[in-house]
Amino acid sequence: MKNSLSFLLENLEDEWGKEITLKRNDFLINKGDLNTNLYLVKEGSLRVFIDDDEEHTIRFGYKDSIITAFDCFLTEKPTSFYIQALKKCSLKVISKINFIHFINSEKEYQDVWNIFLNDFMYQQIEREIDLITYSPQKRFERVFKRSPQVFQEILKNILRLI
Known part of the structure; x- marks a missing residue:
C-alpha cells in the first residue's frame, strides 16, 4: 500500500475545514x-515541545x-x-469529530489510519531508545539519518537570516 499519510491526505482533501x-x-x-483538532501543515514549520522549567x-x-x-x-x-x-505557517484544520467520521466511513481509511498510528508509535519508540541509550553525538547522527528534513528546515531558516 502506498504511503499511509499520502493516502490519507489525498482522500481527506475535501474534508478539511x-x-x-x-x-x-x-x-x-x-x-x-x-x-483535539488535527492540522495539515500547508506551508511553514512548527515544533511540539514541553516546558517544565526547561523546554x-x-x-x-x-x-x-x-x-x-x-x-x-x-x-x-x-x-x-x-x-x-x-x-509563518498555513494550516488546514479538521475537528476530531469530523476526522473520526471520515475514518469510520470506509474500512480502508481505518486500516490506513492504523498504519499511520503504528508508524507514529514506532517513531516514538526510536526516540526513547535514542534518549536512553545513545550519546548526544550518536543521537544527532540517528536523527539526521531518520529525519533529514529537520536539518533542511533549520538550514533554510539560518540562510534566511544571513
Whole structure:
C-alpha cells in the first residue's frame, strides 16, 4: 500500500475545514488547552515541545505533515504540550469529530489510519531508545539519518537570516 499519510491526505482533501495562518513564534496550542483538532501543515514549520522549567522539543511539523497535541487528541484531556510556529505557517484544520467520521466511513481509511498510528508509535519508540541509550553525538547522527528534513528546515531558516 502506498504511503499511509499520502493516502490519507489525498482522500481527506475535501474534508478539511477552515485554513488558518500563524506568524513566526505564534502558538497553535498551549499547555492546558483542550484542542483535539488535527492540522495539515500547508506551508511553514512548527515544533511540539514541553516546558517544565526547561523546554524540550518533542517533534516538528513540516509541509504536508499532520500535527496535533496527540495526548489531547487521544484522551480528550488538556494537553501537556505547546505547539509553536517556527516560521509563518498555513494550516488546514479538521475537528476530531469530523476526522473520526471520515475514518469510520470506509474500512480502508481505518486500516490506513492504523498504519499511520503504528508508524507514529514506532517513531516514538526510536526516540526513547535514542534518549536512553545513545550519546548526544550518536543521537544527532540517528536523527539526521531518520529525519533529514529537520536539518533542511533549520538550514533554510539560518540562510534566511544571513
